[in-house]
Amino acid sequence: MYPSRFRYEAPRSIDDAIALLRQGAGEAKVLAGGQSLVPLLKLRFAAPELLVDINNLPGLDYHRADPDGTIRIGALCRHAELERSTILATRQPTMAAAAPLIADPVVRNRGTLVGSLCHADPQGDWASVVTALGGHVVAQGANGRRNIPVAQFVTGPFQNVLAYDEIAVEAVIPAPKGTVAGGYLKLERRVGDFATAGTAVALEMSGAVVTRAGIALTGVGGSTIDAAEAAQALVGGPLTADSIAHAADLAAQAAQPRSDHRGSADYKRHIVRTFVERILTRVQPSTERAA
């Protein structure tokens, strides 16, 4: 598999990188982990004139928690780092559940969370997770930085709102106000497969009462689906068998799956319902204890 001819640059500062993207005038592409872009190049589905490799940019391979609990993930933070993260394991159950389900170990060693958001694949797992958590992307361009909520960041399959000379430098998960709970479940045919259907559930609780909820769906629509109505139905009360079933139904209704070789639309919708229910049912007893 031989890609078309392209120029390759590996700048050492973010300003140089942005300048190169400007030069590229829309015909340039950022190369992060390469786990989505390189296959596209090899298949000649993408044929950029210039690749701006950001792997040499300093200070982007981190993830950390601010004192207030805000979690920040730099553009060069790999999936594997998040999979091994004690920060996520202790503070962020939805992310911690998703990290080991992204692709396979080899892909996780290179691929990045920010790159996954930028790639905007409707089957990308991180976009659902970050959507459920109400996160945002920090973009940097010639005129400085701006914050873009993830829900607005993705505009369609494989499309985002970045200007051609902007680089996404960080993803941010806002500080929770109560205790956090949640999870991520994904149906895949094999390790390394994209989701037949995936569900991200993120809750903040005050005692047994849900104070904030996010539910987002992977692989069951033209882009990541924010099942806001389903999430909203949980807010203001405790988790009960009824509220769980109701939210799961609403989530299933929010899904817009297509039948394909991974399964029928009905089946995928059923999986969404089942998975939302399973995650919430697992959360329920621990919150009852907390109450």
Added chain:
Amino acid sequence: MTQALDEIKIGGLGSSRKRVEDNRFIRGRGNYVDDIVLPGMLHMEILRSPLAHARIRSIDTSKAWEIPGVRLVLTGEMMATRNLAWMPTLSYDTQAVLATDKVRFQGQEVACVVADDPYIAKDACEAIVVDYEPLPVIVNPTQAMAEGAPLIRDDKENQHDNVVFDWQVGDKDATDRAFEQADLVSKLDLHYPRSHPSPIECCGSIADFNRATQKLTVYMTTQAPHIIRAAVALVAELPEHMIRIVSPDLGGGFGNKVPVYPGYVMSILASILTERPVKWIEDKTGNLISTGFGRDIYLHGELALRRDGKILGVRMHTTSDHGAFFSDAQPSKFKIGLMHSAFSCYDVPAAHLTARGTYTNKAPGGVAYRCSFRVTEAMFFQERMMQAAANDLGMDQAEFRRRNFVRDDDFPHRTPFGFLTDSGQYGKCLDVGLAAIGYADFLKQKEEATKHGRLLGIGISTMTEPLGAGNSREYDILGIKMFDSAELRVHMTGKAILRTGAKTQGQGHETTWAQIVAHELGIPAEDVTVEEGDTDTAPFGMGTYASRSTPVAGAAVAMVARKVRAKARKLAAHLLEVSEEDIEWELGRFYVRSSPDRGVTIQECAMAAYSNMPDGMEPGLENVAYYDPPNLTWPFGCYIATVEVDPQTGVWDVLNVVAVDDCGVRINPMIVEGQIMGGLTEAYAMASMQFITFDTQGNCIGSNYMDYLLPTAWETPGYELHEVVTPSPHHPIGAKGVGECATVGGPAAFVNAVMDAIKDTGVRNIDMPLLPDRVYEALTQRHDVSGAPPVRTDD
């Protein structure tokens, strides 16, 4: 007072010596076709059809020629001027090398470019403009046979429909009578989906035609170099002695590298025209969408049963999908391979098989994917029918099999379709398997689990399969008889080189052949170099596929070693100054019968062959053996799997897998176990996730590894292996084929287990692969889920 060698220590039979080839493979020092670089070498890329069925109005290559570095652009029209636009297949059909009139499947070769590097060649392919007129597309046999279906092979005279063949075997009248006497007829319709052997290394070749010497050397990915040489000689009309085919290290084959592919032919012509070496390396998509696939066949099966569980007769009707060209690689006289080996392990009085083959707008192939020519399908159908019949009778599935097995004292046994099996201990294998899985316990556990809404299931698959084609009376490919060969040359110091007509591609011949020599001659295995794959040096053989290497070439190795030993005996008599009759042999040494401490080693005999031979004896110590086996070998396999199905999602997990293999004498037990584990993994893949399907436009779904799923270490279950040893009565060292047994017998064990878990729904069948959504559909809708996995779209 003899000093016999310890056979295990010298790496003889039964030694699990490490694979010698791995030394270079794991160090990255293998030598695959793509590793070979010749001076002045050019690179070839193929332009493939995006459409499955279309008339070619025109091909404009002018833009491609303009790209700097392009040396040659070939189209079907240019091939035709050399009579090379079409080539014969191994099944007496023809196949397009480069399309002239029409394209007949997505991915078909339309043009190729030869350039200074592969990037330029690829760019130039994109610059070729092809004007297609789309035609209606046929993607399954039902469409192919429908009234008024478009004719795919309008290139063939006298071809008025899309039927490739109608074929039958067995005794129709006797079978009809058996069904009349039946208490119960159990029926089942099954589909074995299209799959792909998918070796990690794709196909490729480097053709190097030397104008000065007139010699054509082709380095290529082939499992059967001598067949290729014969084919090139006949098709390209080049003199056979001027053709050298070299098959270097192969990154797997699994049957995919038996046929002759258009890319090989194009690279040869390109080298002749450019007078430069031309390398063609196929990419993964090219391999998956255009080269030999496996299976893709439908069955209607019926069993005539007596109340007490005795099978009275079998009816099978298969409908197979061969794609656009009938290029199955199989013994020529059997149109649907060895499908009629079904039910060989059962004592069935009457059987009848009818088979219909059809053309469709899909890639050609029908190769024996890790299987002796459709044996995989035969055994899968057999074991699915057996389970359904046991259920229909309300009989325990193990007991039903046991009642119908051919008994140990009933050999040789004529199978219902006419094969002759020669040995086996089927009941014993089943017993070992049932004990290992804890059958009785599991049934209790299952009953208990049912009370809690959990779904457990157990699946059994037992089968004997015909491995080691052939004997030359019955097995030939295009008239060439299916024997094999070995040539052994013992050097002066007792080291040796062995060459065979087989071609290893992962099976470990370099290790195991040396073990046979060690067993026969007492020369330590590490002193024997094994070389295969170069037609200028290796003796003529039919290559490696269908588990035939050990049964045929392996037998030839034993036979040639025995010939060498016979000569060494004469040398020993000379050295010991006694007559030959007074000499005895023990491993590695001849001695005088009356005084055993007077002896000479095989190495001393070798030295004498070059330095001290008796008057009148031809010097040297070497020989060649061509081996035509008297019969196939008949290994037996018993595979048992237990699973748990999640009733809410249809996801099923494998709990345990037990395999009991009787492959006769094991040359290298470690390699045998590796083959079985690999085979079980492919079986699990077929049952759970693997298939190639097509949408209504003939677009191939399964053209890359995101869609065509190979299992990884993560989801592959663990296996527990057991053995029973019944030596083959006719093989010189009692060995049988084993490379494919688990792939052949395994899938039914997994499917039967899932079907057993959901038995209470009354569902009789879910066709493979048992993807969760299909299992869930069966569970909730309580109906069979049949046919090729559809490519569903809502719009």
